[in-house]
């Protein structure tokens with residue numbers, strides 16, 4: 001057979017394959033056309049059969065491509081590229097300098113602008129951030145080393161390797177790790193970090209057979225030297241008034257055992273602690289847990305109105321300092337979570353930017369500044385956010401998603417589906433393979449240290465020796481007319 005004949009036969013074969021595939025595509029399109037026309041659930045596909053399907057495909061693809069190609073550096077929500085990249089750079093531990101000039105628009109209402117000192121301290125005139133005592137009246141007060149710590153994320157919402165990396169990273173950086181409401185697992189402890197045990201409304205990890213608080217279990221947890229404080233969770237910013245939600249596919253045997261619940265069933269916690277109907281009950285609960293554990297006890301909440309909290313402070317004053325919580329953690333309405341109904345996420349709870357100054361003012365008005373520590377959270381993931389919070393009156397800042405970014409989170413927004421592509425919020429072993437705790441813990445530590453270091457840089461720039469010396473006069477807030485006003489004038 002000549003070369004020409006062979007080429008002709010190959011071409012003929014290719015033409016046949018092409019015609020076959022074309023025929024198949026036409027048949028498929030015809031079948032889809034009929035399916036789309038007949039179905040009644042989707043109006044676009046019913047009116048524009050086959051072509052209407054592309055809308056769904058592009059919508060799904062847009063979610064991915066926007067992040068890479070189309071969204072500007074300061075545009076995305078909940079966190080924009082500039083914020084995420086800062087965490088990424090800090091977590092890699094390299095230099096965190098940028099070139100040419102700021103891409104931040106300084107005219108946007110609410111933007112904090114720090115007040116530089118004409119004569120900032122010289123390098124040998126400032127100190128590093130000092131440790132701060134929490135719960136001076138508890139049998140075992142806690143001397144917390146870092147201003148920036150890891151906020152509650154449960155083992156369940158987070159994967160095993162994520163908890164392991166956080167635990168080791170927290171130890172390396174000297175920051176505390178809050179367990180979130182899912183109980184205490186060996187993975188929290190294995191790194192040797194300071195632990196804040198969160199008591200959620202379902203009392204996971206410290207519950208009896210009926211789901212009530214069990215003092216014996218509390219004592220067992222408190223006996224762990226690493227457990228430094230207990231946080232009673234009233235609410236978190238992403239779902240105030242709603243309990244935790246862990247989908248059934250995430251309730252593995254290990255997670256079920258840690259929480260003390262049946263495996264494979266969705267884990268829904270009550271909307272509030274059954275034994276706490278009002279602030280009086282809450283103070284009783286705080287005092288009880290402190291008595292049983294001997295360690296500092298506080299609570300985490302979201303501010304709906306300042307009026308509500310005033311009642312609490314009046315009550316504390318009335319009872320005397322003994323029943324006061326050792327700390328109050330304020331989570332802003334912008335807080336994140338593994339799973340929450342959208343209306344609660346979007347619409348309920350005051351932003352930390354508004355709530356924190358109000359609570360700090362109330363605390364000071366009642367003379368409780370040295371007794372009750374304030375912990376703030378809610379998208380406070382970059383040094384400027386943390387420095388703002390310290391100026392506003394916080395003693396500590398905690399972050400959840402900042403630390404998720406340090407673990408490699410790409411904001412795929414799939415925490416509730418067990419399909420997290422980075423292995424952080426999934427229990428699928430195939431996806432968890434990507435998250436190597438022995439490597440990632442370094443990034444966690446670098447990020448925590450990086451934030452503290454840069455907050456110290458801001459503090460020195462405004463002319464004080466260390467971050468907690470910053471006051472409201474050190475930050476100006478841009479107003480609607482484009483002019484900035486010192487924060488101490490906004491909240492005298």
Ligand SMILES: Cc1cc2nc3c(=O)[nH]c(=O)nc-3n(C[C@H](O)[C@H](O)[C@H](O)COP(=O)(O)O)c2cc1C
Pocket residue numbers: 151152153154157158179180181182198233235236237244300331332334335336337338377378379380381398399400401402415425
């Ligand atoms: C995956 C995930 C799980 C969380 N789990 C809890 C939890 O168990 N208990 C809690 O009080 N808050 C939980 N939170 C809320 C965080 O602790 C934090 O209050 C909130 O996300 C605000 O901080 P951020 O803006 O730095 O993320 C969770 C958040 C995330 C993202």
